[in-house]
Amino acid sequence: MKILVVEDDDQMGALIERGLQAEGYDTTRVSNGIDALIAISGDGFSLAAIDVMLPQMSGFEICRRIRESGSTMPVLLLTARDTVDDRVFGLDSGADDYLTKPFAFAELSARVRALMRRRSMGAPLTLEIGNLVLDSRDLRVTVAGRAVSMSPKEVALLRLLCSRAGTTVDRTTILEEIWNGTSHIDPNIVDQYISYLRRKIDTEAAGVRIVTVRGAGYAVELAE
Template sequence: MIGRREGLAEMRLLAIEDEPELGVLLRTALERGGFAVDLAANLAEARDFLAVVGYDAAILDRALPDGDGIALLREIRRSDTSLPILILTARDGPEDRVLGLDSGADDYLVKPFHMPELVARLRALLRRPNAALGITLTLGNLALDTVGRHIRINAQDVSFTPRETSMLEILLRQQGSVVVREIMEQRLYSLDRELGSNALEVLVHRLRRRLQEAGATPVIHTIRGVGYLMAEPA
């Protein structure tokens, strides 16, 4: 299992859920919350994803077509003790909760549930010591609250789209260093989303323009053939 990438965001989640409608709702809510989401419909797909992607957290259903999610949870814990895992299931008996938590889950949420609570629980898991989610990132006159997803420039609130905010977070976490294009694409777009050849360039151009219009001092530099770098002017 590939390790999680330190210092990079947007947060990358794996959601393992076999109900198609719920899966779509999960992805939509989580992407609005600033996460990139890969959706697996069964244990086999989940294992394939985990073999090639380093995730920051996972949401795991139990009743899956090819087995109980607890089996996958135990597999993950044998090789990765730190990956935050939240069980999302209709099994609400006390013995089910105990089994899930004792098997290595960090949290347990019962269906039906409220999407804002799910997002809040994930953010709480990611704010734990040594987890992936920081609090506030700053550079020059720019500040990003990674929990509330609020951006301030010259101490004034500025509105950005979720994807613009996520790209800004990636750049701020790596400020002064180049973020390789392939890594940025991986963090911003899930594996099963088709990505236009110039989608990343369009997003960078839009974010750069928005920052300039708002009076931000940090500058996004394009390192041709490599990626992007955010820094204060020399």
């Protein structure tokens, strides 16, 4: 499997590369956004690990451009910026996960394995419930035939809830499945993303609603 490492700090980049190569990954390292986009356009990478603080083009912008190109390649952002707003912005840019510096390489390795595993799970490409259709391949959601703009993270959360429609999905499960764990991220991010989904999905048109099961979690149900 090929991994692209985008890191302008030579020492940090070399450490990440050596660690990934020791685990059997084929790596390519670049130090800026332009080189990263060129590399991605011409090579079949399985994953990209991208530093946020880069010269000329931030990791957020690289990630946004990757998604605009139609690529669903997993993206792991690496950064010292660890506020909730920064994490939300990164995830809304299309990142699949967010790892704050400093980190132990073992944690980076675990995140990479989790993202690879999630991509190869082979979930159904299309889910339909009520008048809502979710296409996992194209990260596209439609309600009664009308496209609804969503970030990759919003699509992933909606897919999780829809795949278990009629049952309650607890907060811990959501954090584990969508954000790869509970120790590195503020649990309130789940509430934020549920709020985003509710604002974007017209319950009457969709024929479904996202309900809060007090003290338990969230569920997608057919609207009455």
